[in-house]
Amino acid sequence: MNYVSTAVTPAISPFDHLGLTDVTAKLEDSILIVTLNRSRKLNGFSEKMSVDLVRVFQFGDQDDRVRVIVLTADPAAPAFCAGVDMEEVARGSSLLGRKEDSETEHRDPGGQVAMAIYNNRKITIVAVNGHASGAGLTALQLPFDFRFIWSGSKITMPFVRLGIAPESTSTYLLSRLIGEARAAAVLFSGAVMQPDSPVISNLYYQVLPNRTDVLPAALILARNISTNSSQTSISYSKGLLHHPGASIEEHHLLDSRAMKILGSGNDAAEGAKAFMQRRKPNFPDTLTKSLSPWYPWWKITDVRHPKSSKL
Amino acid sequence: MNYVSTAVTPAISPFDHLGLTDVTAKLEDSILIVTLNRSRKLNGFSEKMSVDLVRVFQFGDQDDRVRVIVLTADPAAPAFCAGVDMEEVARGSSLLGRKEDSETEHRDPGGQVAMAIYNNRKITIVAVNGHASGAGLTALQLPFDFRFIWSGSKITMPFVRLGIAPESTSTYLLSRLIGEARAAAVLFSGAVMQPDSPVISNLYYQVLPNRTDVLPAALILARNISTNSSQTSISYSKGLLHHPGASIEEHHLLDSRAMKILGSGNDAAEGAKAFMQRRKPNFPDTLTKSLSPWYPWWKITDVRHPKSSKL
Amino acid sequence: MNYVSTAVTPAISPFDHLGLTDVTAKLEDSILIVTLNRSRKLNGFSEKMSVDLVRVFQFGDQDDRVRVIVLTADPAAPAFCAGVDMEEVARGSSLLGRKEDSETEHRDPGGQVAMAIYNNRKITIVAVNGHASGAGLTALQLPFDFRFIWSGSKITMPFVRLGIAPESTSTYLLSRLIGEARAAAVLFSGAVMQPDSPVISNLYYQVLPNRTDVLPAALILARNISTNSSQTSISYSKGLLHHPGASIEEHHLLDSRAMKILGSGNDAAEGAKAFMQRRKPNFPDTLTKSLSPWYPWWKITDVRHPKSSKL
Structure with missing residues (x-):
């Protein structure tokens, strides 16, 4: 059973340099499966977990072998993610802002994770197979392209009841x-x-009756997409959806240009051929080699603090 | 029965200076209950009603005793609000624009009400216990945080059938x-x-089978929120939701800063303590004393007409 | 049966100058009914179809006799629209970009159609009485005010599976x-x-169990709107919905001005009179004669290519 093995498999070779501890990762065909690895702490969102997630999603974004990234947890864990690790906060972590940081210096770790997922050029899917609170419903669900969930999950954004800000964008x-x-x-x-x-x-693409059903259902979609979709088409589609023009006219200029670029690519040729021949496509283009210099066309705000060495 | 008494209670002391006539108001614990007071006129939206609503919602925004504002009507009235009072329009009120106003001088009274509610820093709830047309569905429903309604309510936005503009933002x-x-x-x-x-x-948070059920259901939520929520957290959360950054990166800067500010506040300390002790929180911070100078961080357009003395 | 006759009626006199071939058009009372006319090609979206649609929707926008525009297809056709005509693409049409066009020169024909519909000042309704793929679900559905569809329609946006960009805005x-x-x-x-x-x-306003039910249901709404609605009110309402202010305050200035303008019009006078007399209104104002110089108040980006003679 896949969902059990993912929880116990140690990080394997391609991820060794990432130094993952609070999540594990494995690559199955073109699918990068990331599993939260703090079951005994209710998969509490820790500073290290945020660092691990940013690293592993950036790896997935940049490695051409990866077409889809799936995040999940051990379905036997007490929770998918019970939110920010309050013990770590009590010990002075940066999760809610360090004491020594000025008001403008803090960078919310949940937001860093959310950006790494939302801005990812590959398809992202989360398989929520347990309860989820706070960051477990924000950073670990909202920025994904698809959300699968167990029907019994208890989910909440308790920020106004904790006297803090809703985080993770x-x-x-x-x-x-x-x-x-x-x-x-x-x-x-x-x-x-x-x-x-x-x-x-x-919010949810599919709701499953059993905790152990969630990852398998997510993997069916992941395999379908990884087998049938063009990476360049996916990355332009995400860009157009997340960064629309300011008007329908300006958007028309954007998607016309994207169509002209992609329409001249190898994937479009293969897509048309496969469509005519009624067979599955075998898309050759990769993000490393086939993206136009125009991509990304939108302005990306640098979120680093000018006087800080952080992030 | 609460809903009856609200309809007949005259405005009581804290509201005397507001000069309310077309609505009544009372403060129950931390909940400001506002009731439309033109039942015999189908609670038609009058110029004075718009003035009263702006005043009473601004009072609720500024008075630290108020945590939640609930708007309702007498459930025995012929309508929750039948829209703009057409008799008053016929007499030349400003509701659809005075004859002597220039094209740029008119300020829609429904829009003034909508802004006073939408921009309110406290939680706003409307209990729609009757039929609602025009302003009764726009100004008196859309700008609220939560909408409760009677399942039998007939609701409509008849603007294109009246040859006028959809109003109240x-x-x-x-x-x-x-x-x-x-x-x-x-x-x-x-x-x-x-x-x-x-x-x-x-649009609706809860639909109730009887007209007399609507306000009580709204008050259950109102009490739950007023007892369990931080005023500063609510006001920042509303600001973040209504005034998002132009991109996920810019929003990350906003909610990181909000988290740093709130995370250093007394409410966050109390929230964490109550969470650990598994008890209800008792939040001490108030908007009068505890908001950071950074709030509000967004630009607010001055809607007053430069050459007019109005509003 | 209306839906059959629309499919076989040749373009009649008011449309002769439009040179329609891939769609037909007829005017019934105030309703302009446009029917896709490539049934044998699965109503594949052709370059000429895009030109015809832009022309006929612009005609409907500008002719005061037209109050509502309805698009449909022959319910006996194999599809409502099977997407871009791939045979035409193979022959080198501009549908996915001509080889000789530079990256910035291409103007997606589907986007041209989408703008002609979305920016239309009259009410637009589509009656989707068959399967719809690609442009059949984008250009021919999304920009409409109302979408009616057959419950058995198979609909898809297959762009990522073809290696191309999602088009038509x-x-x-x-x-x-x-x-x-x-x-x-x-x-x-x-x-x-x-x-x-x-x-x-x-996405859908109404879902109908039979293919032959879709156009009649759409026409019931079309007649209701054309009989009961003000053209000037419709055009301002669409403008306000599609071009909102950047904040609630800025929007308040827009809809206040629209209310002042419309409130002084003949349609508002007739609307109030009909309302008081409990009869159907007979709105006299037309877009040709009754629009204020302020309309449209938003900036429209010129999408023509500076060095191209196209569009």
């Missing part, structure tokens, strides 16, 4: 994903919900 | 709240709907 | 219409769906 993402009416209800009630609640259900 | 809010597909259907059909219509249902 | 429109969570699922899965799939169902 959740106030940016949630409204875009499901609209501001639902986003406000989730954020301001701080309520514990289940995935079938109408307030949150639009 | 409804074209801004509706699309953000439930997406443009649904917003277009509501606005351009001008149809009379009920809350379970798939076109509009996403 | 679909990445702009889909996210606005149904939110980014659903948009990502539709675009990145490339899956074949049916209209009742929760991933896409929010």
Whole structure:
């Protein structure tokens, strides 16, 4: 059973240089499977977990072998992720801001993870096979392209009940994903919900009845996409969806240009041929070699603090 | 029965200086309950009602005793709000623009109300216990954080059938709240709907079978939030949701800063302590004393007309 | 039966100068009915079809007799629209970009159609009475105000499986219409769906059990709107929805001005009178004569290529 083995397999060779401890990673065909590795701590979101996740998602973004990245946890763990590790916070970690940081110096680790996932040029899928609170519902769910979840998961964004800020760019993402009416209800009630609640259900691509069903269902989609999709087409599509023009006219200029670029690529030729021959495509283009210099066309704000050595 | 008494109680002492006539107000614990007071006129939206609503919501925004504001009507009234008072319009009120105003001078009273509610730093809840048309569905519903409604309510935005403009910033809010597909259907059909219509249902947090159930259900949520939530956390959360960064990176800078500020506050300390001790929190911070000078961080457009003495 | 006759009626007099071949058009009362006319080619989206659609929607936009535009296909055709005509692409059409065009010179024909529909000042309705793929789901569905569909329609956006870009401004429109969570699922899965799939169902105003039911249902709404709605009110409402202010304050200035303008118009006077007299309105104002010079108030980007003679 896949979901058991992922939880116990140590990090294997291609990831050794990443120094992962709080997550594990393995590459199965073109699918990079990342598993939270702090089951005994309820998979609490730690500073090291955030560093590991940024590293492993950046690896997946840059390595041409990876077409889809799937995040999950051990389905036997007490939780998918119980939120920020409060013991670590009590010991003075940077999770909610270090004492010595100035107001503008703090960089939320959950937000760093969210950006590494949301900006990823590969397809990202999360398989939420347990309860999820705080960062477990923000950083570890919202920035993904697809969310699979166990129907019994208890999920909550408890920020207003803790006197802290909603983190991990959740106030940016949630409204875009499901609209501001639902986003406000989730954020301001701080309520514990289940995935079938109408307030949150639009977030999920598929809801599974058993914890052990979630990763296998996610992997079926992952394999389907990795086998049938063009990496260059995916990366342009994500760029267009996440960075639309300011008007329909400006967007028309963007997607016309993307079409012209991709339409001249090897993947489009192979896609048309496979379509005509009614067979599966075998897309040759890679992000390393085949992206146009125009990509990315949007301005990326540098989030590093000018006077800080951090991040 | 609460909903009856709210309708007949005259404005009490803390609100005397507000000169309310077309709404009444009372403060129950931390909950400011505002009731439309024109039942015999179908709670028609009058110029004075708009002034009263702006005043009472601004009072709620600024008074530290208020944590949640609930708007409702007498459940025995013929309507929750039948829209703009057409008799008053016929008498020349400013509701649809005074004759003597220039094109740029008019300030829609419904929009003034919508801004006072949407920009409120406290949680706002509306309990729609009757039919609602025009401003009764725009100004008096869309800008709220939570909407409760009676399942039998007939609701409509009849603007295209009256030859006028959709008002009260409804074209801004509706699309953000439930997406443009649904917003277009509501606005351009001008149809009379009920809350379970798939076109509009996403707008509502809870739908109640009886008119007299609506306010009590809203008050349960209001008490839960007022007892368990931090005022500073709520105000930052609303700011982040309503004023997101232009990109995920810019938003990361905003919510990192909000986290650093709130994480150093008394409410975060109390929130963590209460969480560890598994008890209800008792948040000490207030908006009057505890907001950082950084708040609000967004630019607020001055909507007053340069050559007009109005608003 | 209306839907049969529309498919076989040749273009009649008011449209002769448009030179339509790949669509037909007829005017019934105030409703312009446009029918795709390439049934034998699965209504494949051709370059000429895009030209015809732009022309006929611009005609509908500008002719005061037209209040609503309905697009449909022959319900007996093998498909509503099977997407871009791949045979034409193979022959070197501009559909995916001509070889001789530079990267910035291509103008996606699907996007040209999408803009002509989305920017239309009249109400637009599509009656999707068959399967729809690619441009059949993007250009020919997303930019409309209302979408009616046959429950058995198989619909898909297969772009990532063809190695090309999502076109027709679909990445702009889909996210606005149904939110980014659903948009990502539709675009990145490339899956074949049916209209009742929760991933896409929010897109549709009405789902009909039989192919022959779709156009009649759309025409009922079309007649209702054309009989009861003000053209000037519709055009301002669409402008406000598609071009909101950058903040609620800026939007308040926009809809206040729109209200002042429309409130002084003949349609508002007639609307109020009809409302008081409980009769149907008979709106006299037309876009040709009654639009304020302020309309349109938004900046429109010129999408023509500076060095190209195209479009």
